[in-house]
Amino acid sequence: MRSDAAWEPPRWRTLGAGAVLAAVAALVGIALTGAATPTILADPGAVVRWGLPVVELVVDLACAVTIGALVLAAVVLPRAGDAQASARRRTRVTPDGGAWVLAQRTAAVASVVWTLAVAVQLVLTYASVSGRPIGGPTFGDELGVYLTQIGLGQAGLWALALTALTSLLAVAATGYASAAWAAVLALAALAPVAQTGHAAGATNHTLAVGSLWLHLAGVTVWIGGLAVLVVVAGALGRDLRTVAARYSHLAIWAYALVAVSGVVNAYVRIGSLAGLATPYGAILLLKVACAVLLGVAGWWHRRRTIPRLTSGRTAPFWRLVAAEVVLAGAVMGLAVALSSTSPPVPDTPPTAPSPAEAITGYPPPAEPTVAGWFTLVQPDVLVLTGVVSAAVVIVGWTLRLRRRGDAWPAGRGASMLVGLLLVAWASSGGAAVYGHVLFSGHMVQHMVLVMLAPIFLVLGAPVTLGLRALPSRDDGSRGPRELLLAVVHSKVAAFFGHPIVAAVNVAGSMILFYYSPLFELSLTNHLVHLWMIVHFTLAGYLFVNVLIGIDPGPRRPSYPLRLLLLFATMAFHAFFGLALTEGTQLLAARWFGALGLPWGVDALADQRLGGAFAWGFGEIPSLVLAIALGLAWIRDDERTARRLDRAADRSGDADLAAYNAMLARMAGTSHTERPSSPTEVDR
Structure with a gap:
């Protein structure tokens, strides 16, 4: 026994x-x-x-x-x-x-x-x-x-x-x-x-x-x-x-x-x-x-x-x-x-719904106001759960590092939380409420997710924080840290994180999304809507991470190439916004053209307003990124200069002396090979 x-x-x-x-x-x-x-x-x-x-x-x-x-x-x-995996991962x-x-x-x-x-x-x-x-x-x-x-x-x-x-x-x-x-x-x-x-x-x-x-x-x-x-x-x-x-x-x-x-x-x-x-x-x-x-x-x-x-x-x-x-x-x-039991609230659609309610599944919101953009709520419980969970994890990781005696800048944590708050607002706040019935509101959602929120998320350096805070496993199994490393070093991340691919993804996805059935499908199918939120947020994150990020990932290009990628993306946003403002065909017409909102909306004029917003608002984050890139470039040059100065101090300017000696040898060679008199030339 x-x-x-x-x-x-x-x-x-x-x-x-x-x-x-x-x-x-x-x-x-x-x-x-x-x-x-x-x-x-x-x-x-x-x-x-x-x-x-x-x-x-x-x-x-x-x-x-x-x-x-x-x-x-x-x-x-x-x-x-x-055994092979254990040896490779140094299992203890x-x-x-x-x-x-x-x-x-x-x-x-x-x-x-x-x-x-x-x-x-x-x-x-x-x-x-x-x-x-x-x-x-x-x-x-x-x-x-x-x-x-x-x-x-x-x-x-x-x-x-x-x-x-x-x-x-x-x-x-x-x-x-x-x-x-x-x-x-x-x-x-x-x-x-x-x-x-x-x-x-x-x-x-x-x-x-x-x-x-x-x-x-x-x-x-x-x-x-x-x-x-x-x-x-x-x-x-x-x-x-x-x-x-x-x-x-x-x-x-x-x-x-x-x-x-x-x-x-x-x-x-x-x-x-x-x-x-x-x-x-x-x-x-x-x-x-x-x-x-x-x-x-x-x-x-x-x-x-x-x-x-x-x-x-x-x-x-x-x-x-x-x-x-x-x-x-x-x-x-x-x-x-x-x-198996019927709940007190019947699971039947409302009787005699308005056209907007019949199409969207929600009563139409009040006419847009500045206060409405920040007070109306249409919660997407899946996205909100992800956002709140991420916020709890970020705070927990930061506190874990502090208890361990390691420093983590408070500004990075605050930046990450602001980025998550923007994602929550775009998916469940006023942007989500109006984005469901107005093209211009949908464009606000899109630009916040792909251009604004990623800047704060990238500056928060979540991957670096996670790798520092998460414990590693010593028995060969895969915990959160191992899974995070697997994602960062995966071929998929390497492909989509490549500078050219990341830039093309941000720009090309907009054309593919808005000028294909995906746009209307995202309005009628919630799973496609969730895909849209995740895709554009990740696409923006990968692109911004290429430009100003510090998280590990694919090798970043030189600063001139980064600026070139940024300016090309800015030009595309301007072109995309201009195409919408001058367009004469209503996108997702079976949705936006049939809502019959009680406060009256010219759907095509609202689409042109959305194009103007994409043109104008898209340049603001791009300008911020350009300034941040310029400052990072200057700091990188300063760090390089200080590193070279320290190396010169340790070696006694050996590199400079070698360079001067090379110049002297070249000068001496040129002098000895030069003809000494016109007579020698004649000979």
Whole structure:
């Protein structure tokens, strides 16, 4: 019998108890809310009404285990037998590494179950929404139409395709990079699920979809990772404390994501405090209580159980983990009950919307004013989450360096925060509100993202700060610092960071974006809109980093070439703005030309105003960059001169003496070869 110090959780009993409690919570919750009550018309039958929640629970559990296992394999668990990589990275610790293989196998099995369950879920979902039992001579044909021509079915088919591809990558994963790519694809597979959740058709569609995706991502990483820790418990060996500490840091971020996105989801679906008195609200409160208990357990881990692992006392840690897994099962079950229950706020589009509201999904804003540009808000929860997370990380890194006794200029940190604030304003503030209904507002968004915010981001030197503040791993695994270095030294970063490519990307992307269907697609599809924000911000960052950055990356050109690149970009912005101001064809006409804003807008005149803004405003950051480049050039010359002076002092002006001697030899050679008299010439 094992001692208390070496105690491990009964893996399958723990996981089984969690799964059983999840099923009980889901079925009891559905029974209490009446979500499975037979309908008077078009009832699909008890098999569909009760089978669909059960299958959804299997989907959620398999999804969580898959993503949790892949994330642990990518950034938490060390591998064994990678001697060449360990030697190349000068690894100082030899890990057990057995848990990595088990986690990869767990991800492979769970991903296959996930894929099969999603396929069954598609069939049951069609039966539920169509109100007909499974089977019949035309059921297959009707299902095909649902999957290919109906939005809900198309989203489900995308989810199945992404899940199947995730399964292939999970089965084939052999290292950190392949596990990471599989995890990214698995998280992407959650997007179609979020797209079809409650409130997807309501006024707050974008807010609801974004917050639900964040909620699902946080839950799967947090709870899935916890379950996989139990699965690999027996194979951790001496890696236990290191893995537990790493997972604890990861769980903090995931828990914060779940908490914030949960509040946003509750706001969208509950509407008011009165909504908490409904069956949906009661289940939500019970789920919140369980989540709070799990948060307290995580805090106790960090305070008590993980520090005790140093002395070999594993029993308190594993017992608390086992209790967490069982309680997490209840949370997953309650989540299924919630997804099967109608929320207090109906998930239906508003009746009799205005043309602008029917097209954009939002009520039209008031006529633009100076105050409105800085007070109106249309939050993009995904971008705001990224911005706030980046701000927290920057502040945390700076404080870590100061606690360590290292200096980091406060101005750089402030510059980075200003850049992040500009990104937040452009994506969720007045620029986002007006950019959705006015071409000129969209151009303000664009220019802030590609020309203004990158200047402050680059001057903040985030990569240099991260490399100084982040600890390196000593067991061959890849943590944040290793991932950051991998990105900086990747071939993709080298290509897009090349001075010529960066300049062409900034200039060419504008033409490609605005004079192609991408522009209108970014207005109608939020994923394309997110791509636009990320792409133009990164494109501007890479270009500005070539000019004035100090972060590591591709070799920067000489200062004259940098100025040439800057002036060429300035000329292009002027040309682009001039083309818009003189244009006679309305871009994205089916959008801007059909809004019918109540305060009246000449869409073509507004487009010309946007062109004038691109022409005029684009030159201001360019002028700032030109001045900064000139100052940097002067400082570089001064540093070079001081370095040469110090070298001359150390060598006693040896270089100058050698140069003078060379001149003297050349002068002497010329003198001796010159004819001494006209007579010699005659000869």
